[in-house]
Amino acid sequence: MKEGIISKEYVIPANDFAVAGEASSNVKKILIQLGVEPQAIKKTAVSMYEAEMNVVIHAGGGRAFVEIDEEKILIKIKDDGPGIPDIDLAMQEGYSTASDEIREKGFGAGMGLPNIKKYSDIFNITSQIGKGTLLEITVFFKVKEFIKI
Amino acid sequence: MKIREVIRVLDAVVLTGEENLDMDINSACGADLMSDVMAYVKENVVLLTGLVNLQVVRTAEMMDIKVIVFVRGKNPEEKIVDLAREMGMTILTTKHPMFIACGKLYSAGVTGRGVWD
Numbered sequence: 001m002k003e004g005i006i007s008k009e010y011v012i013p014a015n016d017f018a019v020a021g022e023a024s025s026n027v028k029k030i031l032i033q034l035g036v037e038p039q040a041i042k043k044t045a046v047s048m049y050e051a052e053m054n055v056v057i058h059a060g061g062g063r064a065f066v067e068i069d070e071e072k073i074l075i076k077i078k079d080d081g082p083g084i085p086d087i088d089l090a091m092q093e094g095y096s097t098a099s100d101e102i103r104e105k106g107f108g109a110g111m112g113l114p115n116i117k118k119y120s121d122i123f124n125i126t127s128q129i130g131k132g133t134l135l136e137i138t139v140f141f142k143v144k145e146f147i148k149i
Numbered sequence: 150m151k152i153r154e155v156i157r158v159l160d161a162v163v164l165t166g167e168e169n170l171d172m173d174i175n176s177a178c179g180a181d182l183m184s185d186v187m188a189y190v191k192e193n194v195v196l197l198t199g200l201v202n203l204q205v206v207r208t209a210e211m212m213d214i215k216v217i218v219f220v221r222g223k224n225p226e227e228k229i230v231d232l233a234r235e236m237g238m239t240i241l242t243t244k245h246p247m248f249i250a251c252g253k254l255y256s257a258g259v260t261g262r263g264v265w266d
Contacts, residue, residue: 018228021207028211038213045211046187053204106200106208111184118188 006030006068012052012077014061017105023064024049027075030068036141044073044139047119050112051077051135057102058082059133072121075137083129091117091125150174150259152216152239155195158257159243159250161218164230166239169215176261179220179251183208190214195259197250201225206232215239220247 008030010023028045048064055062059081067074084090091113098108117123122138153170156163163170175193180186181200186208190196195216198205201223209217215238219225222244233240243250255261 018203021204021210025207025210042211042213049207049211050184050187105202106181106183106198106204109182109184111182111188115184115187 004069006034006066008064008066008068010064010066012055012062012064012079014059015056017056020053020056021049024052027066027073031073034068040073040139040141043119043121044075044137047116047123047137047139048075048077050115050119051075051137053107054112054135055079055081057098057107062132070141072138072140075135077135077137078132080132083131084125084127084133085129087125087127150254150257152195154257155216155218155254155259156241158253159218159241159245161241161243164225164240164242165234166216166237169237169239172215172239174216174259177251177254177259178261179247186214187212195254197247197254199223199247201229203229203232205229206236206238209233209238210236216241218243218250220245220250 013019024045027048031041055077059079062079065076089095093114094110096108096110102108120137121140124136127133152172174195177195178190179197181198183204190212194214195218196209196214197218197220199220201219206229218241220243224242230240
């Protein structure tokens with residue numbers, strides 16, 4: 001992998017199902033180009049995509065900040081939405097506040113945050129009512145073994 | 150099972166991705182909830198769904214799923230097929246409803262091993 005840090009910023013639009021997932025798709029393509037192993041790519045893609053969908057569905061859009069170095073990817077997803085009153089409850093599988101309209105689109109099953117936790121290596125969530133939510137997702141890459149001569 | 154065999158078993162029509170017909174699939178997953186797909190699916194599955202929107206293709210992209218079957222004769226909009234084509238996926242559509250389509254694949258030997266933990 002190339003040295004240094006790659007930084008990217010994405011705007012996640014509100015309530016736009018047509019473009020939702022484009023940021024995650026773009027990050028996935030970058031990781032493939034960098035030669036990151038498939039398992040880490042999938043973990044990153046799924047956790048970022050679920051987070052992106054959450055921001056589209058619940059928060060009226062937001063921003064994703066992505067940093068990639070040789071060892072890991074750090075994704076920060078920030079929104080200015082209504083915030084999550086009870087994070088422990090929101091982390092439970094099956095708990096959802098999504099509308100029927102969202103459920104008809106295949107989301108809102110209450111699996112988003114649990115999936116993000118499952119697929120990320122480090123997951124932090126902070127939320128303030130009326131101010132928004134910040135997710136920090138880290139996925140580590142397998143460090144390639146040095147070739148012994 | 151190869152994708153061309155899936156097409157035969159389901160009497161399916163190929164909308165895009167003819168180049169993958171000799172690709173092997175190990176198991177199948179029938180789901181309308183995309184988060185469930187992301188929670189449980191393993192490698193090389195065919196995704197059967199009655200949900201028809203762009204997020205089905207996006208979910209498949211994130212999960213490295215190469216074959217999507219739309220059941221109950223649903224025909225996806227062109228932009229859905231276009232996105233799948235861009236991703237190198239195969240899109241099939243079958244007139245069979247979800248239960249029958251899953252049953253036909255299961256009877257033909259796609260027993261779902263590897264989908265769930």
